[in-house]
Amino acid sequence: MVDPIYIIAAALGVGFAIGILGNIGRNFAGGLTLATIAFMSFVSAQWFAGFYFGNVSSSYIFTAGFQPPLSINLLMGAEEAFLTFIVNLLGLLGGIYLFVNFKRKGRNAFVIYLVLLMGFNVVIMTRDIFNLFVFLEITSIATAGLILIEKGNRAVGAGFKYLLATSIISSMLLIGIIFAYFYTGTLNIDMIIESNLRYMVGGPIIIFLILISAILELKPFPANGWGLDVYEGAHQGFSAIVSAGTATASLYMLYKLLPIASPEWSYYIALLGAVTFIGANLLGVKQRFARRVLAYSSVGQLGLLMLILGLRGFLGPNVNYVFFGILITNILAKTGFFWLVGIVKANEIKEWAIIRRKPFLLFLMGVFIFALVGFPPFPSFFSKWTFVMDLANHGLFGWISVIIIGSFLEAVYLMRWFGYAVKSEDDYKFDFKIQIHKITPIIILTALLFVIGYFTAQFTETGAMINFIPLLFVAVLYFADALPIWVKNTIAILGMGIYFYFTYPQLDNLRLIFEVIFIIGGILTLIAGYNYKGKRQGFYPVALLMFAGLAAIIEAQTTLEFFYGWELMTAGSYFLIIRGKKSMPHALSYMLFSLGGAYALLMAFSIANIGVVFPSLDILNNIANYPVWAYGLLLAGFLTKTASVGLHIWLPGAHGEAESDVSPMVSAILLKAGVFGVLLTLIGMGQSTYDLGTLAYILGWVGAITVFVGNLGAVFQEDAKRLLAYSSIGQLGYIVFAFAIMTHLGWLTGFTYTINHFMYKAVLFLTIGAVVLRVGTHNMYEMGGLIKRMPLAFIAVLIGIIALSGVPPLSGFTGKWLFYNAVIEKGWYFQGVLVFFSGGLAFLYLYRLIQTVFLGQLKDNLRNVKEISFWFLIPIYVLIIGLMVFAAMPQLVLQPLGTLIANYFPNNQLVWEGSYAYTAIGHWTGTGVMISIMVMFLGTLLLVKLSTRKAHKLKQFDIVFSGERPHRPETTHVAHNMYAGFYKAVWPFTLPAVETFWNWISDFIHETAGFVRRIYSGNGQAYMLHIVLFIIIMFFITIGGTI
Amino acid sequence: MNNEIIYILIASFIGLLSFVLAALAIQSKKLSVAVIATGVVSLFSSILFLLMAAPDVAMTEASIGSGLTTLIYFYVLNKIKKYHA
């Protein structure tokens, strides 16, 4: 092992020596600098490897050959090795990134950079408090110098404010240090800790001065205007180093100094961390400029890390796992992001559309944003999970809420930014170049994020169980993105097929149903993809990401695996949805609702996890602690995915604006993930020893109202896909309602609806989507008369709506029959009536799908439109066959389902005799109904055909126009705004108030942020005033009263 | 013991004078007066260091604190004056 002191000796020796080079040899100076940083990285890497493999132990480095406290000593322990390694490695990458900028400023810039990194190393390693002060000053001064590699007054202003602020802070620190020395007779941190300084007269004040300085270095809200300005004003290449290096060093400094203080300080630090985390992210919501957004995000993450530091006492052995997992994600992703900003050079986040000119950069941006928000497979996902679980074990739900609120706010602005990058209009004249020395470091960081994420997962027992193979498959598809569409489609289908083949034998029946819906359904919808031409860049990785998530949900043995799958699925579906032409706002609201739901799940899992050794998914059965809260949160989380009333406003836009074959994926398939979750919750509730009837009762009402609102909303749509989207809301309401009944029949109904909704919604969305592809519009009034041009599509829609509306003979009727049996048996009459009435509404909108789209007059411009694509027809008709089979022989499915449900509700009230089903109320036969209806239908058809053989065929232009010139062309369609009168009567029931409510929340957040951020007046003196005010207020909070 | 009392008297005197000069430095309209006042405060502090048996510190404070720092201030003032002229 190389003595770590050589890190310092090498840096300073080379730094001093470079002066000799004079103004010649800038390249040489730069090369020498990088070589030195590489050496520094090597030394710390060697130590880190030693600790990782367990063949070295912590060792002290004694300077001057004396034992502490006589002289200064440094410590190289596992944490130090890791942190110095990270700092040096980032320093090396940063040096490569900034090489040209440094060179322009002359060799001094290289030297300052080298010394800065050395300073970070010493701050991390030193065990002497005054030495800490000196090297902290070195890092401050070097930072103040390197801010100037960016030209312009903004950088100068930022550097000046930074220097003023750090001067005040270091003065406070120095006063604290000298008094600490006076009272303890030593400057060694370990000795000061042993000396019980806090019990001495004046000790608390001294500790206060030291700690408050360390805290202020971490830029706590609101005394952090100077820090924000540095992040924004400095060269972005350097801001990254400040964000990563300073954060790491200052955090570790606080960590070292904390044991001096009394334990309450941990609480204060956690509190300040919480305020900073929420405060900074709240203000981030209001930002428009890319650099400033990142600045707020950086500060916010520092707050989160402070929070962890403060709560470390509750984390037990997991403290390093949590802390370093979040730290490393933040460092890698934030650094990469800053560097990306340095390349793209678009000021406002709206202008980030230009990043699409280089799709690879968009990918990098996506990785960074999803890593920062805490999605799998990045390290922060696993660390946050462990953190929340541990907090819950100690009953610290308030802190969990803080983490969740802060993370959510951060997601709001990061996701909005990403939305702009993916979707906003790119008509900007300025362009950017990718230089190889700038992109390479970013790529390395990205790769590290994935690799470290993988290893982070392996660290825990549950994390190691996660199956990463589907994710690997997604990666393969990403790298195969240059291939033509049919190759990728085939690979995707084959991959999913193989996956299904190998996994389905291991599943129980319940999971098998959903696996069939997810995977087989996925394959069917993918078949429609053959219709597309070209490359369809980015579609396959994200679609498969969603399916990988769905598969992981099914396969999950533990809550962690489930949550992992849930988040993957959310990410994948978000990317799918945002691909739609006008999807930007809808994708954002989808993401935000999904995240909100996911956080509710996280909270619920953490409650279920209390006192549990191994978090298998079974812990959701009979949750002992706070059962109402736990199940309530679980339901709330899953209901965001099923778009139940109140949480439904994201769905119409998201599903309506998605691409033609994406809509069925996200509607017919994805929504079932929510159903699966609801089902898991209800199974758990069923086994609960607590009385949770009220919760199920409320759930029933939620389902019923959702049916009504969804169906009513669908009635007033002019957009065919939105109509189907609203219809999905209603249908999911049925499913939720049926399951909430919590009887054998109720569940049988629920399953029937689940399976059927999957089939007919896929048929309808695929058909309408295919029609939209042909006619080029979603608006029904721009269609009409298509029956002549697209008979096969017409038949598909007809069968689809018959199935949906629950008219015999198709399977919808099966569902309805079971449904009313279940409702009557349960005695939920009011809800039943509401649902029944809503069923009538379904006819209103379903009718329009036929009447407006396929009947009436063919529009002029659609005279030559062709039948929908063959590749769409395949899955459509496969599904129709499925619908018919289910309708004709429901016992094939319902009987095994009955056995399955009997596990949970043994009282099987449905008795099968051949094709006859009996309940206490009546009986019914699917086969019989099918046969009789078919006979009637065919008979009537024959009769009509025969009797109208000689009738005159009326052509479209047999009508006489009277020369009218309508101003709004849609008004000429007879079915335009068909239910306008009805709408006037019932509009309040479409619940516009829900939308208003969420808008109000959003406005409130924006207004608050806009108001609070005015404290950052930009005036350096005001910032100093903030710092002093912060010190004084903290003084009175912490020890003011106890003197 | 006599020494100590004299020291205390000198220190008190220097202290009061330093406060006055510091206030003058902060409040004076003329920057050059402020700079000189600050330099003198620094010089006084080096006398205080001598009284407190810290000759090394006194030397450093006198040369760096009051000497070179003041010099740099004047470079800056001179520069600013040139712009104004």
Place this chain on the structure above:
Amino acid sequence: MEFFELGKISLLIGFGLIVLGFWGILSQKNIIKIILSFTIMETGVNILIVSLGYVKGKTAPIIDSAVEQGANHSVLGQVVDPVPQALVLTAIVIGFGTTALLLAYAMKLFKAKRTLQINNFNDLKW
């Protein structure tokens, strides 16, 4: 006579200068004045450090003919604390560096806007 000790009086002087420095930092609008206030504050801190190392009636920590030496040149009980003096040397040099840098910044700021009023430098905000 509790109050009248050199250590205590210079401690008060140090505190006084620090508070005066803070006053200047927070109330003055002129950048040069703010930097001057920093210098005053630093002087105060330095006085503070040295006065904490002072031991009544002891001599400077330099072993020469003026002090009585014990075995192996031990001067325990004869001299004041050398450590704060060493620290204050460092503090003075650091203070000089910071001040020089602040003044360089001040010149640059002045060049940019031809003014020294700190209110005028708020390009970055909110």
Place this chain on the structure above:
Amino acid sequence: MLRNLLISLLLLSFVYIFYNLYVGFTPKTELDGIAAHYADKGAAEIGAANLVTAVVVTYRGFDTLGEVTILFLTASIIGFFLKLTEADENKVIIHRGTSELLVTSSNLLVPIIILFGIYVFMNGHLTPGGGFQGGAIIASAVALAILANPNMHINHQIILWVESISGVVFVLIGVLGILLAGGFLDNRVLPQGQFGTLLSAGAIPIIYSFIGLKVGAEISNILEKYQKSQKES
């Protein structure tokens, strides 16, 4: 007005904090902790008569390395901060007749002051003073020379060489400490010698001399940059 009130409140709060520190303060009558060790054994362990020097150069030599680095950083930063354009660089300052007295006396004084500075840092382990003080004195000589003749062309390269080489030597002696003695910056790489003589206290005179040269060069460098900035238009 409100602002002044707030500031007054803040200052009063500081007075309150400091008052509490002051009340808890009882001056020491005897040394304790590491100070007692230094006073008792410092001379024997290090061999320097000036205990402050022993602390600065050896016991806390690592701090001193940092301190030198800070000056070095400042000089470097100011170097690219106050960089002049080529045209400004060659401009001649028209000064309002420097007095004959100043020029003559500076010519006479500058070498003497520099010699004095060297004396101060070479005897740093014996008498008050040392590298920082000596360096500052040398820098004052340079300042005087510049003042007397603003257009004087200081050989920048020499300053750089002195600065670099003394820095490198400082670090190298430190590394020698690891190899030959107890650790980084240990002064016992050289024999302690006769207590109280110039060539004693191990490597301290050498280290302190190089520190002196380096500090002198760094401060001169800073001053020269400020002087040159006067030419900038």
